[in-house]
Amino acid sequence: MPQRLRVRSKRPKVFFTHNKMSATSSPSSPKAPSNSTTRTPSTPSEVFDDILSSAQPPPTYSQQTWNPSNPYFPHYHNQNMSTTATTPPESLIPPTPALFTTRPILQDTLKTLSSKEQLSTAEICMKYLSNPSDPFPILSRREHIAFLKSGVLGVQNGKLREEMVALDASRPWIIYWCLQGLVSLGVDVGKYRERVISSLQPLQNESGGFGGGNGQVSHVxxxxxxxxxxxxxxRGEDGDEEYGEALGIVDRRAMFRWLHEIKDWESGGFRVCVGGEEDVRGVYCALVILALLGLPTSGNLTQGTKEYLGRCQTYEGGFGATPNGNEAHGGYAFCTLAGLCILGEPAVVLRKYLDMDRAISWLSARQYAPEGGFSGRTNKLVDGCYSTWVGGCWALIEAGINGPQDENEEKLGEKEVGGLRDKPRKGPDYYHSNYILLGLASTQNYFYYTSSPIPLSSPPPSPNRGSGDPPLPLTAPFLWRYSPRIPSNTPNVAEAIVKDMPAWPDDVTEEDLLPGQEVESDRLKVHHPIFNIPFERAGEIEAWWKGKVGF
Amino acid sequence: MNPTPLYSYASDPAWADLLPLPQDDGQYPLAQIAYTEEYTEAMSYLRAIMAKNEHSPRVLQVTAHIIEMNPAHYTIWVYRAKTLFALSATGEVQLGRELEFLNDLALRHQKNYQIWNHRQTVVEAIAAAAAPAEQEQLVREEKEFMNRMFEQDGKNYHVWSYRQWLVRRFEAWDGELSFVSALLERDVRNNSAWNHRFFVVFGGGGMDARQQGEGEVVEEVVEREIAFIEDAVFIAPQNASAWNYLRGVLKKVHRPLSSVESMCLGYAPLDNPDKITSSHALDLLADIYAEKREEHGKAVKALELLAAKFDPIRANYWNYRVGLVKASV
Incomplete structure (x- = not known):
């Protein structure tokens, strides 16, 4: 067996995603007393109240959150911090950092369409971010749960409104966005398992793959x-022998055959469907399917693919849809980086196929002030969905720089309705809701690549592979770990402000939530940085396909 | 409410031979859409016709009808394309008419992948049967239509991707440079236009030397591009598109970053920070000074100015760069 190539950096480890408010020491302080009158502080002002009102040493979390030397908090330098007062004087309520309430220091006088649109977006965001009554909105968990439940269960007579016909060729997407969004919010979605299976089964084609609806041709x-x-x-409940893992309904052999049909053997890429366009979305989606289903890498299905992905990098440092000269774009950036990280160890593949320095520069330039959010392209506007597409790249970049880490190195230190949206003045939708939640969850966790598989709570079934079986599938994406970090209270969260709209039927109950999940908290359930599914599912799924014989 | 009776396949004798096929949504489906009766009926007739693998003129009727209601229905597009090519082979259909159908749709649905993939397939088929002069006419008309699209949105990703395919496919480079220059004249911050400029100037080649278009770039071209960038930066020093393009050009032609040091200093005089008008110039200077050990102090100063004052939202990144400079000693 070939020796795993280990890349270790001599430089100190790099953590872009650790914002400046988080600290370097371990957040291992004793838990604050929990009773009916106290709860985990969730907004900066609440954190601040807690510091001021607590006679005991405050949780380390709070101290870390308020670092007066933090340039994100320019107003903060002059505040006279008292730790003995029982009620905070009004003037000590921390204001939104000036970075997020004032225009950038450098602004050109020349006005063009791009600069006008940029300025008006910045003004709208500043208005929200400067709102003195609510500069740091808490996540409206109940409302978002109601919104996402309406996506799977329908809004009237169990159906989605007729305008949603625009997504009639994307029904698996609606189901995924809403279910993953619900999981992020702490909802137990196991109860939808049978309905997910019965909804998706009619979309699967005998010739392999799933269409966007019943009778539609397979699309990647x-x-x-x-x-x-x-x-x-x-997985089903104990004793549910019929399917076990819900992924068991996928005809893996047919899927494997169909992926060969959409592969472009000349370019190394994948088309989205037979007769459809070819781009890096096709590549990323095909690779995730290969990896999650544990399909073999024989048959050269991934031949030329790393090179294809590498050629998508443009002169700007970002990534275009294809290697044919398209403009660098955040969505395609995630597809490229995650695609490479499925095909190998991040520190090896990313460094080999990409200009990392230019990629890092371009990715970091996607965040704008005062808005706080990410844009998808140079001189375009911020959009909440890039919290995932751009924000999700950082864990992969960090692993590319830092190399594999040992496990023990991990200790590092609108309220009427639900739904999340592109930007203020846009309406909420299921797509943005899911990807903004995933983006927020990325800021709450530190993801890293290691060299050993994810430990399982229960031992995997013993491998029972025949000697003639094809080579083992893509293992790199299963070697990731995470470490929970303190909630990030940066005003990025402000993009999640919800818009005034008529209320949705509020049928969310505490029973929807997983045990231990508090409604009044911004903490989200952690996802996998490459697959964007609940983190622990990756290891369980790997164990599932490892237990299979052949297809 | 609506007194005008809707068209119905069921009452049209031309469809009487087909038994409409219902959609199987499975038991208790999730994310089920409340279709209109019109959509449900059209889809059930389409399924019936697809089950027969029929490629007749009435396929064009039902697919156009469904596309009107849901232009993202890729299955319909793929089936329509197959039908078009079958009918065009027997002379029953003029492919040129399809482009008119697409023009109208594209103008109304700006964010759609299928319309442009379909257009590419159709144009490829028209070109295959066309004389050189007819091809030139076709390309000219395609460019004219794209200009109408760009009037609505100069950054439409699908249209730009299509344009790059068209230009490369038909070697239609003529006029492209003046076309992007005009767009940049209108909005010098249109990054899609800058990206197309790079595509055009370097003959469709990306940063990868293995791609086509690599070769000696003549000196005059480089000088012309740098002069173009200088003008663009002069009117808007904080325009990231122009600076990114500058880095791209220098790297592509293997010129050192230090060749633009004096230009950068004009926008970012390190010894007089109050006069700094471009964070991008500071960024470039930091890279220029990081290359020489004796100038590391200046590189760190530029990066610290960026972190603390001129681009603090990227403070983590600038501090990372400071770390790289210090580690490279």
């Missing part, structure tokens, strides 16, 4: 979303 993004939705709902 529909197949990807279907596989993710099945992965999210997971």
């Amino acid at each position: 993004t529909a197949s990807y979303a279907a596989v993710l939705a099945l992965a999210v709902v997971g």
Whole structure:
């Protein structure tokens, strides 16, 4: 067996995603007393109240959150911090940092369409971010749960409104967005398992893959979303012999055959469907399907693919849809980086196929002030969904720089309705809701690549592979770990402000939530940085396909 | 409510031979859409016709009808394309008419992958049967239509991707440079236009030397591009598109970053920070000074100015760069 190539950096480890408010020491302080009158502080002002009102040493979390030397908090230098007062004087309520309430220091005088649109977006965001009554909105968990439940269960007579016909060729996507969004919010989606299976089964084609609806030809993004939705709902109850892992309904052999049909053997890429366009979405979706289903890497299905992905990097440092000269774009950046990280160890593949320095520069330039959010392209506007597409790249970049880490190195230190949206003045939708939640969850966790598999709570079934079996599948994406970090209270969260709209039927109950999940908290359930499904599902799914013989 | 009766396949004798096929949504489906009766009926007739693998003129009727209601229905597009090519082979259909159908749709649905993939397939088929002069006419008309699209949105990703395919496929480079220059004249921050400029100037080649278009770039071209960038930066020093393009050009032609040091200093005089008008110039200077050990102090100063004052939202990144400079000693 070939020796795993270990890349270790001599430089100190790099953590882009650790914002400046988080600290370097371990957040291992004793838990604050929990009774009916106290709860985990969730907004900066609440954290601040807690510091001021607590006679005991405050949780380390709070101290870390308020670092007066933090340039994010320029107003903060002059505040006279008292730790003995029982009620905070009004003037000590921390204001939103000036970075997020004032225009950038450098602004050109020349006005063009781009600069006008940029300025008006910045003004709108500043208005929200400067709102003195609510500069740091808490996540409206109940409302978002109601919104996402309406996506799977329908809004009237169990159906989605007729305008949603625009997504009639993307039904697996709606199911995935809503279920993963619900999981992020702490909802137990196991109860939808049978309905997910019965909804997706009619979309699977005998010739392999899933269509966007019944009778539609197989499409790689529909197949990807279907596989993710099945992965999210997971295994049945004990004694459910029929399917076990919900992914068991996928005809893996037919899927494997169909992936060969959409592969472009000349370019190394994948088309989205037979007769459809070819781009890096096709590649990423195909690779996720291969990895999650544990399909073999024989047959050269991934031949030329790393090179294809590498050629998508443009002169800007970002990544275009294809290697044919398209503009660098955040969505395609995630597809490229995650695609490479499925095909190998991040520190090896990313460094080999990409100009990392230019990629890092371009990715970091996606965050704007005062808005706080990410844009998808140079001189375009911020959009909440890039919290995942751009924000999700950082864990992969960090692993590419830092190399594999040992496990023990991990200790590092609108309220009426639900739904999340592109930006203020846009309406909420299921797509943005899921990807903004995933983006927020990325800021709450530190992801890293290691060299050993994810430990399972229960031992995997013993491998029972025949000697004639094809080579083992893509293992790199299963070697990731995470470490929970303190909630990030940066005003990025402000993008999650919800818009005034008529209320949805509020049928969310505490029973929807997983045990231990508090409604009044911004903490989200952790996801896998490459698959965007609940983190622990990756290891369970790997154990599932490892236990299979052949197909 | 609506007194005009809707068209119905069921009452049209031309469809009487087909038994409409219902959709199987499975038991208790999730994310089920409340279709209109019109959509449900059209889809059930389409399924029936697809089950027969029929490629007749009435396929064009039902697919156009469904596309009107849901232009993202890729299965319909793929089936329509197959039908078009079958009918065009027997002379029953003029492919040129399809482009008119697409023009109208594209103008109304700006964010759609299928319309442009379909257009590419159709144009490829028209070109295959066209004389050189007809091909030139076709390309000219395609470019004219794209200009109408760009009037609505100069950054439409699908249209730009299509344009790059068209230009490369038909070697239609003529006029492209003046076309992007005009777009940049209108909005010098249109990054899609800058990206197309790179595509055009370097003959469709990306950063990868293995791609086509690599070869000696003549000196005049490089000088012309740098002069173009200088003008663009002069009117908007904080325009990231122009600076990214500058880095791209220098790297592509293997010129050192230090060749633009004096230009950068004009926008970011390190010894007089109050006069700094471009964070991108500071960024470039930091890279220029990081290359020489004796100038590391200046590199760190530029990066610290970026972190603390001129681009603090990226403070983590600038501090990372400071770390790289210090570690390289």
